[in-house]
Amino acid sequence: xxxxxxxxxxxxxxxxxxxxxxxxxxxxxxxxxxxxxxxxxxxxxxxxxxxxxxxxxxxxxxxxxxxxxxxxxxxxxxxxxxxxxxxxxxxxxxxxxxxxxxxxxxxxxxxxxxxxxxxxxxxxxxxxxxxxxxxxxxxxxxxxxxxxxxxxxxxxxxxxxxxxxxxxxxxxxxxxxxxxxxxxxxxxxxxxxxxxxxxxxxxxxxxxxxxxxxxxxxxxxxxxxxxxxxxxxxxxxxxxxxxxxxxxxxxxxxxxxxxxxxxxxxxxxxxxxxx
Numbered sequence: 001x002x003x004x005x006x007x008x009x010x011x012x013x014x015x016x017x018x019x020x021x022x023x024x025x026x027x028x029x030x031x032x033x034x035x036x037x038x039x040x041x042x043x044x045x046x047x048x049x050x051x052x053x054x055x056x057x058x059x060x061x062x063x064x065x066x067x068x069x070x071x072x073x074x075x076x077x078x079x080x081x082x083x084x085x086x087x088x089x090x091x092x093x094x095x096x097x098x099x100x101x102x103x104x105x106x107x108x109x110x111x112x113x114x115x116x117x118x119x120x121x122x123x124x125x126x127x128x129x130x131x132x133x134x135x136x137x138x139x140x141x142x143x144x145x146x147x148x149x150x151x152x153x154x155x156x157x158x159x160x161x162x163x164x165x166x167x168x169x170x171x172x173x174x175x176x177x178x179x180x181x182x183x184x185x186x187x188x189x190x191x192x193x194x195x196x197x198x199x200x201x202x203x204x205x206x207x208x209x210x211x212x213x214x215x216x217x218x219x220x221x222x223x224x225x226x227x228x229x230x231x232x233x234x235x236x237x238x239x240x241x242x243x244x245x246x247x248x249x250x251x252x253x254x255x256x257x258x259x260x261x262x263x264x265x266x267x268x269x270x271x272x273x274x275x
Contacts (some may be wrong), residue, residue: 048095050116056093057189058179059084060111060172061115064196066160067243070216072275077195078151080239080273085146087138089193092119097175098150101196103160103165111139111175113150117142163202166227173229173263187233195239195273199247208244212251215258231265238270 041050061084069077083089090096097111120138121131176190199207204223207213219222238256242248253270260268 021206022247026093044118048116049118050095051093055095055116055179055188057091057124057191058095058097058176059090059191060097060099060176060193062099062101062168062172062192062194063154064092064163064165064241065154065156066101066103067162067197067241068156068159069241070275072099073241073273074155074275076274077155080195081151081154082147085143085151087117087120087142090117092117094189098146099168099172100154101163101165103162103164103169105164105171108168109171112153113146115145138237150207160203162203163197163199163201165196166229167202169194170227170229173231173234174185176234177230177232190234191237192231192234193237193239195241197241197243198238198252199244207247207252212247212249213255215255215262219262229263231260231263234265235258235266236265238268240270240272242272243274 026243044050045052048055052190061081068200084096084098093116095114095116098113100108102108118137118141119134121134176192179188200213201208205218205221238253240248240253257268
């Protein structure tokens with residue numbers, strides 16, 4: 001009789017434990033489901049898609065629209081834009097600002113696109129997040145707006161008589177200088193990518209002369225004093241569009257290296273867009 005009662009108590013305890021474990025498993029599953037259901041909204045600003053604690057970095061793309069691209073140049077340029085759109089050049093949490101350089105810099109003081117890379121489902125586990133939801137948000141709010149809309153606005157349909165490169169660099173530098181440090185106190189990574197022939201041409205002065213530009217001589221002129229910019233800590237990348245090989249020489253590249261160094265850029269590198 002005693003053994004029967006002991007067995008009954010043991011069975012009851014096992015039953016209670018089984019119910020408790022089941023409840024915990026259900027609660028955990030519900031918790032994971034709720035977390036996954038809301039993971040696309042967590043900690044991101046609804047408009048900028050940046051972390052609510054602040055962007056982790058700032059990437060600026062400045063595109064010169066004062067000359068038309070050749071066929072090969074256009075294909076290479078669109079491929080470059082896709083590297084920004086798919087997140088290869090803008091990490092998750094970094095802010096991307098896209099500016100246009102046209103004949104009238106006062107008409108384009110604001111970026112035509114400014115949004116953080118919200119992150120996709122790549123490399124994330126289905127156990128803790130909804131990969132499909134993240135991919136959908138990334139495609140609809142970041143990648144497609146750039147590839148399907150912004151890219152078309154960046155391609156010139158004609159040539160312009162002026163190319164105010166220095167003035168647009170000033171505008172871009174102001175955008176980059178808005179936030180110097182992240183919330184965690186670390187210096188914010190900043191990058192500037194310029195797609196241009198880098199041949200400044202305005203009424204004040206022009207690079208379309210017989211002599212290549214010289215920073216020492218140019219910096220001594222009153223006009224240049226008005227065009228200084230601050231690129232402190234910025235990594236600069238120049239993507240050259242070749243239209244005038246006679247003017248776009250090593251001396252021109254040296255000038256821009258000296259210029260960005262004088263404007264306190266962290267580093268400068270160059271590349272030529274094919275075509």
